[in-house]
Amino acid sequence: MEKSILLVASQFFRKLIFLSVLGGLIFPLLFLVSHFSLQKIYWDPFLIAILRGAFTQTALSLVFTITFGFFGALSLFSLRRSLTEKQFYVLSFLLISPSFIPPIMVVLLIAKSLSYLPTGLEGVVFYHAIMNIGLVSVLLHRQIDKKAKSFARDNLVSGVSCRRFIFRGLLPEMRSDLSLLSFYFFILYFFSFSVPFLVGGSIYGGVEVFIYEKILLFGQWGEAIQYSFYLFVILFLLSKVFEKRENTHFWSSQSLSNYPRKYSPVSFIIGPLFPVVLLFIGLSLLFLNNWWAIDSASWLSLVRGTWFISLVTGILTFLFLTALSYAFLQNTIGRWLLSFVYPGWVILGFAFLLLPGESTLARMLKTSVALSFLYLPFVYRLIFHQVLKDLTFQVKVSSTFPVPWRKIFFNVIFPQVLPSIAFLSALSSLWAAGDFAITGLLINSHSSSTLAYEMKELMANYRLEKALMYMPSLLISSLLLFLLFSGIAYVSRSKNIS
Amino acid sequence: MNMRNFLSYSFACLVLVLILGLPYLVTTPESLHKENIVRVLTYSSFINKWGAGPEVAKLFEEKTGLKIEWINAGNAGLVVERLKFKKDLDAPDLIIGFDQFSVHEARKDFEWKNLRQKVSLDFPTKLPAESQFHDFIAYDWAPLSFVYREGEIPPATKLTDLLKPEYKDKLILQDPRMSSPGLQFFLWVLTDMGEMKGFEFLNKLKPSIKIMSPSWSSSYSIFKVEKPSMVFSHFSSPFYHQHEKAGHTFKSMELENPHPVQVEYMGVPNFCGNCEGAIQLAQFLLETKTQKILMQKNFMFPVDERAMEGTPFVLPNVKYAKPIESLSFIKRKRELINKWKKVFY
Numbered sequence: 013m014e015k016s017i018l019l020v021a022s023q024f025f026r027k028l029i030f031l032s033v034l035g036g037l038i039f040p041l042l043f044l045v046s047h048f049s050l051q052k053i054y055w056d057p058f059l060i061a062i063l064r065g066a067f068t069q070t071a072l073s074l075v076f077t078i079t080f081g082f083f084g085a086l087s088l089f090s091l092r093r094s095l096t097e098k099q100f101y102v103l104s105f106l107l108i109s110p111s112f113i114p115p116i117m118v119v120l121l122i123a124k125s126l127s128y129l130p131t132g133l134e135g136v137v138f139y140h141a142i143m144n145i146g147l148v149s150v151l152l153h154r155q156i157d158k159k160a161k162s163f164a165r166d167n168l169v170s171g172v173s174c175r176r177f178i179f180r181g182l183l184p185e186m187r188s189d190l191s192l193l194s195f196y197f198f199i200l201y202f203f204s205f206s207v208p209f210l211v212g213g214s215i216y217g218g219v220e221v222f223i224y225e226k227i228l229l230f231g232q233w234g235e236a237i238q239y240s241f242y243l244f245v246i247l248f249l250l251s252k253v254f255e256k257r258e259n260t261h262f263w264s265s266q267s268l269s270n271y272p273r274k275y276s277p278v279s280f281i282i283g284p285l286f287p288v289v290l291l292f293i294g295l296s297l298l299f300l301n302n303w304w305a306i307d308s309a310s311w312l313s314l315v316r317g318t319w320f321i322s323l324v325t326g327i328l329t330f331l332f333l334t335a336l337s338y339a340f341l342q343n344t345i346g347r348w349l350l351s352f353v354y355p356g357w358v359i360l361g362f363a364f365l366l367l368p369g370e371s372t373l374a375r376m377l378k379t380s381v382a383l384s385f386l387y388l389p390f391v392y393r394l395i396f397h398q399v400l401k402d403l404t405f406q407v408k409v410s411s412t413f414p415v416p417w418r419k420i421f422f423n424v425i426f427p428q429v430l431p432s433i434a435f436l437s438a439l440s441s442l443w444a445a446g447d448f449a450i451t452g453l454l455i456n457s458h459s460s461s462t463l464a465y466e467m468k469e470l471m472a473n474y475r476l477e478k479a480l481m482y483m484p485s486l487l488i489s490s491l492l493l494f495l496l497f498s499g500i501a502y503v504s505r506s507k508n509i510s
Numbered sequence: 511m512n513m514r515n516f517l518s519y520s521f522a523c524l525v526l527v528l529i530l531g532l533p534y535l536v537t538t539p540e541s542l543h544k545e546n547i548v549r550v551l552t553y554s555s556f557i558n559k560w561g562a563g564p565e566v567a568k569l570f571e572e573k574t575g576l577k578i579e580w581i582n583a584g585n586a587g588l589v590v591e592r593l594k595f596k597k598d599l600d601a602p603d604l605i606i607g608f609d610q611f612s613v614h615e616a617r618k619d620f621e622w623k624n625l626r627q628k629v630s631l632d633f634p635t636k637l638p639a640e641s642q643f644h645d646f647i648a649y650d651w652a653p654l655s656f657v658y659r660e661g662e663i664p665p666a667t668k669l670t671d672l673l674k675p676e677y678k679d680k681l682i683l684q685d686p687r688m689s690s691p692g693l694q695f696f697l698w699v700l701t702d703m704g705e706m707k708g709f710e711f712l713n714k715l716k717p718s719i720k721i722m723s724p725s726w727s728s729s730y731s732i733f734k735v736e737k738p739s740m741v742f743s744h745f746s747s748p749f750y751h752q753h754e755k756a757g758h759t760f761k762s763m764e765l766e767n768p769h770p771v772q773v774e775y776m777g778v779p780n781f782c783g784n785c786e787g788a789i790q791l792a793q794f795l796l797e798t799k800t801q802k803i804l805m806q807k808n809f810m811f812p813v814d815e816r817a818m819e820g821t822p823f824v825l826p827n828v829k830y831a832k833p834i835e836s837l838s839f840i841k842r843k844r845e846l847i848n849k850w851k852k853v854f855y
Contacts, residue, residue: 047595058848058851058855061851061855062855116728116731119732120731120732120735123732123735123736124735127737129720129721129732129735129736131720131721206724209685209688209723209724210721210723210724210728210732211721213721213722213854214722214851214854214855215854215855217685221685221687221688221724224687224688225687225688225847227591228587228588228591228687228688229687229688229843229847230843230844231590231591231594231615310559316530316533319530320527320530320531320534323523323526323527323530324527324531327523327524327527358588362591362595365592365595365596366595366596370599371534372534373531373534376531376534430516452554452584452585453584453585453588455582456581456582457580457582460534468727469554469555469558470560471727471728471730471731472554472555472725472726472727473555473558473560473561474730474747474750474751474754474809475560476730476731476734476735496523499519500516500519500520500523503515503516503518503519
């Protein structure tokens with residue numbers, strides 16, 4: 013009797029934790045909605061055309077990103093063998109870098125290095141793929157590493173060819189991970205704002221512009237929020253399509269050196285490395301032609317602002333993900349988080365603008381909270397839902413023993429999810445470093461500005477070349493932040509007995 | 511898992527956050543409605559260190575003893591929206607950075623002081639007639655045109671030239687839904703050609719458009735990287751290049767059609783706290799010396815033409831479209847934007 017009361021209390025507490033995180037995510041929106049009356053039903057006939065364009069560009073972007081990213085992931089195994097752990101972190105960072113550099117910079121640098129600016133559908137697909145192939149490679153590498161090493165070795169022993177291994181073995185095995193990853197990128201591309209709007213033209217200009225125009229051009233917040241709600245419903249229905257089947261997992265404790273070289277040709281790295289090379293060519297071309305002195309006092313303040321906002325965003329993401337892993341409700345109400353997406357940065361930014369707290373520090377903290385709220389559903393979808401789901405069986409077995417939930421969490425769940433939490437916090441922190449939209453809305457003075465925001469401001473004052481001078485600082489700051497968060501997993505793993 | 515290492519590492523991260531956050535903690539919150547402070551809400555590029563704001567604030571304080579507290583509204587397009595939500599918290603005395611279109615929006619939601627009665631507009635000006643209002647006062651302006659690099663493409667002499675094959679895929683425009691210059695171009699075409707012919711022209715113009723960018727800044731940046739191309743921008747934009755680098759080839763096209771004009775306004779809301787200080791600042795912004803600063807930082811033409819004397823800033827010899835004509839279209843904004851979508855979707 014006492015045991016069942018404790019069990020119910022523990023479950024209630026976990027649900028409470030989960031609902032606190034979800035409530036935190038929804039609160040700013042409810043706060044904003046409370047300022048408008050939503051009595052009228054709006055319908056814009058152009059929504060259908062916008063959705064059609066968004067679906068087309070999303071589908072194509074997805075195919076290119078996942079395909080090249082998948083082969084890039086395989087090549088990372090070969091490279092990992094020849095690199096130290098720190099070198100591999102740096103390589104991972106470089107591959108991820110196009111995904112967090114402000115999109116306008118990626119567009120400009122690549123246009124410079126190619127001497128060509130692809131536009132329309134081809135432009136959107138090209139830039140989406142360029143920005144995310146590296147991220148997909150790194151993510152899939154992590155998942156394959158966890159699941160398919162021993163499976164790959166068995167295939168090698170049986171003399172299976174590389175082609176057969178990939179198409180008959182690995183791909184079906186990774187079906188659920190690919191499905192979740194595809195869902196993540198589907199949402200990312202479907203709601204993508206900068207790239208479609210910069211190069212897509214009208215039809216492929218993205219759905220978020222449709223919401224933004226209601227606010228910016230007509231001042232119709234109620235209408236914008238209502239369209240956001242429609243999109244949320246569409247997304248929720250789509251999440252059902254992408255809902256995956258369970259995998260048979262091939263867990264392995266073998267070291268990475270056992271992963272067969274035959275199945276991980278180094279040449280596949282060309283896909284994810286290509287965008288990085290283009291970015292560096294573009295950057296060096298612009299650097300060679302222009303050289304501006306950077307004011308060191310202002311540079312230091314910008315680096316400090318970037319570090320503060322990114323670090324706090326990363327830490328908040330870390331805390332939210334830890335809370336979600338403690339709740340461990342991904343198989344029940346946790347699925348709601350899969351479908352959750354914030355309806356546009358403008359709506360989220362204004363919600364936080366209205367929240368109290370006007371001091372510089374309060375505004376900086378509000379910026380970080382807003383950014384962590386914005387990224388949390390993304391990182392959850394990206395791999396975290398799957399990571400938690402993979403532990404279901406182990407947790408079920410542990411729960412049969414008479415041990416409190418706290419012990420199961422600290423001994424079974426947390427040690428296994430910690431590397432993923434650290435990696436996702438690092439990602440969240442990198443994205444925060446590259447943000448200028450929310451930061452621009454909430455930050456009130458130059459002394460609390462960030463590198464990315466300063467770059468955007470310089471561009472608004474004709475000074476593109478000077479803006480590019482801040483790019484190395486942004487990249488180095490981001491690299492250090494990435495290593496800092498990756499370090500959490502590293503130090504906690506040392507002296508670890510698996 | 512080695513919990514001790516993990517906790518030490520986490521503690522080190524938190525210490526780092528505290529060290530980084532300390533300078534922001536000691537920054538005192540801004541004070542509302544003090545007699546010696548004028549609170550000014552404006553767009554970010556006006557107040558950053560290469561904008562006009564810091565120098566204006568310094569000179570204004572030297573002259574009047576009044577300090578300026580800048581409130582950063584971020585994007586110029588969001589100034590009115592921000593006022594709707596945060597007028598009590600921001601409590602601005604003066605708002606700088608409206609254009610002809612946002613003035614119209616600002617009047618819908620707020621009441622404004624009759625600034626024209628309070629400040630002197632007694633200076634020679636080339637600002638097109640009907641550009642000054644009773645409640646909003648213009649402090650700088652510029653005709654809009656196409657900026658190009660000499661030698662890359664032949665300059666057009668009239669709007670319809672843009673349909674010629676030599677301009678195929680060369681034109682960088684801004685989206686009228688997101689950008690004020692984009693809306694200017696759209697309304698310019700309708701004003702100049704009439705509504706029906708204007709939409710026909712836009713339809714024919716599609717092959718010439720390389721990109722329709724979300725903002726002026728991104729369009730201008732793309733123009734700087736993408737060659738050959740031309741961008742819809744302020745006529746005064748090449749003065750920036752002249753100011754920064756000798757031997758540039760940036761030029762603005764002088765068309766036969768009357769050019770649209772972008773005017774930047776300031777206004778004092780009725781809810782101002784230090785209204786007297788706000789009016790003093792408005793007057794200060796119209797002084798010749800300050801006008802020169804605005805011109806050299808914003809790269810727009812001053813409303814007081816004396817500020818241009820002895821500088822490379824020269825007004826073009828072109829006709830200007832009457833601002834009032836595009837304002838009649840702005841009242842039908844939603845309907846016209848839907849028609850625009852029919853052309854471009």
